[in-house]
Amino acid sequence: MSIQTDNSTTVMMVNCTLNCSTTASRQSSGSGGNDNTIYILTTVIIAVGMVGIGATVYYKTLWEYIKKPKAFLLGVFMQLIIMPPLSWALTKIFQMPQAEALGVFIQGSCPGGTTSNIVVYWMDGIVDLSVAMTGTSTLLALGTMPLWLLIYQKGENLPHNLSIPFDRLAISLAALVIPIFVGMVIRANLAKYANIISKVFIALASIFILIMVIVNSVVSKIPWVVTWRQVVLAAIMPLIAYLIGYLVPFFPGLKLTHKAGRTISVETALQNAQIAAAVIQISFGKSRIIIAMLLFPLLYYVFQVGYSAIFAGIFITAKRRGWIKEDKEEQEEPANAGKAAAVEKSGEVRKTAVEKTKKDGIENPNFTKENDVAV
Numbered sequence: 590m591s592i593q594t595d596n597s598t599t600v601m602m603v604n605c606t607l608n609c610s611t612t613a614s615r616q617s618s619g620s621g622g623n624d625n626t627i628y629i630l631t632t633v634i635i636a637v638g639m640v641g642i643g644a645t646v647y648y649k650t651l652w653e654y655i656k657k658p659k660a661f662l663l664g665v666f667m668q669l670i671i672m673p674p675l676s677w678a679l680t681k682i683f684q685m686p687q688a689e690a691l692g693v694f695i696q697g698s699c700p701g702g703t704t705s706n707i708v709v710y711w712m713d714g715i716v717d718l719s720v721a722m723t724g725t726s727t728l729l730a731l732g733t734m735p736l737w738l739l740i741y742q743k744g745e746n747l748p749h750n751l752s753i754p755f756d757r758l759a760i761s762l763a764a765l766v767i768p769i770f771v772g773m774v775i776r777a778n779l780a781k782y783a784n785i786i787s788k789v790f791i792a793l794a795s796i797f798i799l800i801m802v803i804v805n806s807v808v809s810k811i812p813w814v815v816t817w818r819q820v821v822l823a824a825i826m827p828l829i830a831y832l833i834g835y836l837v838p839f840f841p842g843l844k845l846t847h848k849a850g851r852t853i854s855v856e857t858a859l860q861n862a863q864i865a866a867a868v869i870q871i872s873f874g875k876s877r878i879i880i881a882m883l884l885f886p887l888l889y890y891v892f893q894v895g896y897s898a899i900f901a902g903i904f905i906t907a908k909r910r911g912w913i914k915e916d917k918e919e920q921e922e923p924a925n926a927g928k929a930a931a932v933e934k935s936g937e938v939r940k941t942a943v944e945k946t947k948k949d950g951i952e953n954p955n956f957t958k959e960n961d962v963a964v
């Protein structure tokens with residue numbers, strides 16, 4: 590059994606090596622001349638958001654998470670090792686037709702979405718940890734994505750050579766790492782402005798990403814063919830990912846905090862939909878079967894952001910009403926140790942403020958507020 594396609598596409602796909610992937614993407618933009626503009630605009634907006642995210646990250650805290658890598662490796666493991674087989678299993682359970690199933694698997698084998706950093710910020714998770722996980726999973730995806738897709742191609746007997754858009758994966762990585770670095774430099778050197786910059790930039794990016802989702806979807810001339818299986822899978826896949834991402838950290842030996850669990854949960858569920866769309870467009874841009882695949886990343890993106898908004902809403906409300914109290918164990922998070930160390934080092938804050946920071950387990954943005962008050 591093979592994917593239904595026309596001969597010219599098969600020839601193109603077979604001949605298509607890594608080098609021609611850019612050409613293929615240019616050719617495929619016939620189906621939507623605005624695709625490159627859309628891509629560049631979206632990338633710039635995300636980069637702006639990532640400067641904001643970077644401005645909440647204190648380099649020492651980030652380093653603490655990388656030095657004690659239990660939580661951060663678990664997130665990367667969930668993202669790169671658990672999600673692909675999970676997506677495969679779901680396509681089997683729902684007996685998805687081959688082309689549609691491939692779209693789902695491509696989405697499942699993608700690295701963590703950069704949107705996770707923003708969601709973790711709204712959800713009062715550990716942004717530093719999220720940044721470490723997204724960065725690492727995007728970097729490692731340069732290797733794991735081709736590997737998973739190769740395994741899938743062999744296992745499912747697919748006739749095509751799937752093209753991995755290494756250039757776009759690299760751009761995705763750069764658009765993540767460089768702006769976060771810029772933001773971290775702001776935090777380290779202009780601590781007074783870091784708070785306002787992070788708030789404004791993250792808010793701007795959140796609003797503009799939403800606008801982009803709507804505008805992009807309308808402007809691109811993709812035929813809107815969606816099957817019920819795609820909708821069902823896009824609806825349950827992020828939900829299952831959220832659930833296992835939340836439960837796994839409670840595994841007896843792991844002893845991770847609720848906050849870390851929440852962060853890993855978001856990181857597991859939020860997949861990079863842009864990369865998935867790029868893999869599909871570059872590999873199948875000229876083929877009619879692209880219709881059966883391309884809308885899945887859009888659906889997945891809409892659902893993952895939708896769930897995130899709902900969970901963040903519930904969480905924030907529960908916290909405001911005092912239904913949720915962070916555990917005592919939260920104090921032992923390396924984040925707080927790092928922040929407390931930062932406070933001590935700055936020497937501008939009285940000992941009591943240090944104690945309070947430790948006690949409350951305050952996150953970075955608040956820490957500066959604390960700092961400002963105390964100075």
Ligand SMILES: C[C@H](CCC(=O)NCCS(=O)(=O)O)[C@H]1CC[C@H]2[C@@H]3CC[C@@H]4C[C@H](O)CC[C@]4(C)[C@H]3C[C@H](O)[C@]12C
Nearest residue numbers: 702703704802805806809860861862863866886887890
């Ligand atoms: C704006 C969104 C991602 C924003 C974001 O935050 N990106 C960071 C990476 S991450 O995804 O968070 O990890 C992206 C994610 C999926 C995209 C659709 C995919 C199908 C289709 C492809 C066509 O070429 C253009 C129109 C099209 C409908 C696309 C519109 C828009 O571009 C969408 C919604």
Ligand code: NA
Nearest residue numbers: 705706719723
């Ligand atoms: Na992240």
